[in-house]
Amino acid sequence: MAITLNHTIVPAKDHNAAARFFATIMGLEQLPPDGADGHFAPVRVNEGLTLDFMIAPAAEGHHLAFDVDPVTFDAVLSRLRQAEIPYGNDPADPTNGRIDHPLCARGLFFADDSGNLYEVMSPS
DSSP states (O other): OOOOOOEEEEEESSHHHHHHHHHHHHTOEEOOOBSGGGOEEEEEEETTEEEEEEEOTTOOOOEEEEEOOHHHHHHHHHHHHHTTOOOBSBTTBTTSOOOOOSSSSEEEEEEOTTOOEEEEEEOO
């Protein structure tokens, strides 16, 4: 059996708000609370992976990168623009409004309130 990632914990000051933010921007499904007393706010990324947002009062942001097809990239970019959420092509300046990415044809970074940095990359 191949090794696959099943889930990862994403620290957040407010796990429900962070999960809702990520799910909304990425166009993904936020699942019902999970874990003891619902301390996880999971978001289904694909059939084999969830991001489980968890409260971490002193959250240190993670960097999470996603490969997406061009249609999904356009939809993410549209939702970012519509919500007036800053994005950019450089992790050191994720608010520069650019999508020309050094590793792919189009890519961007955006951050949540807990300092998690999301990277979205498209081959065209």
